[in-house]
Amino acid sequence: MFIKGLISKLISKGYKPVFIPSVYYGTGRENDIAFYRELVNERIITSTQILGKVTSMLPSEVSYLLKSFYAMVSTRTHPYILARVASIKAMHLAYEHKGIGIPLHTFHHKPIPLLKCLKSIDDCVHEVISGLEQSQNSGSLREISTAREHNKKIVKTILEHLTSNDGF
Secondary structure, eight states, X not given: OHHHHHHHHHHXXXXXXXXXXXXXXXXXXXXXXXXXXHHHHTTSSOGGGBOOOGXXXXXXXXXXXXXXXXXXXXXXXXXXXXXXXXXXXXXXXXXXXXXXXXXXIIHOOOOEEHHHHHHOHHHHHHHHHHHXXXXXXXXXXXXXXXXXXXXHHHHHHHHHHHHSSSOO
């Protein structure tokens, strides 16, 4: 599986990943804990690299926890958002539309399409590492503020158009 290969490559380059589950439901691959157990059983990682449930933590506690990390690489959108708000370097491997739109339009940060990574693990590892090095590790709130102001202008234009005689 691609993600297992990516994790192995990052470990071989000296990175020490910590795994933060964000999806606990289901019995298949959608369940992060089940996937992490596979990684432990295959001796790719150890159980000490898996954090417990962060769902019982307050947002400020999650942010504090994330700030202790160098960076985050995620295929899940919500952890990526939390990392950016915590002002740590983050790369998002996007496998669907919101995984591309949110990083791009909210944080002005280009995600890596997962399909592109499936072609070559080595190229993906290179792109992840390069992206992390280029990723801003501060200013996330400024980025959100800038995007919010941009979106306000768009919404204002749409509302003006809707309330004019022209309509849509």
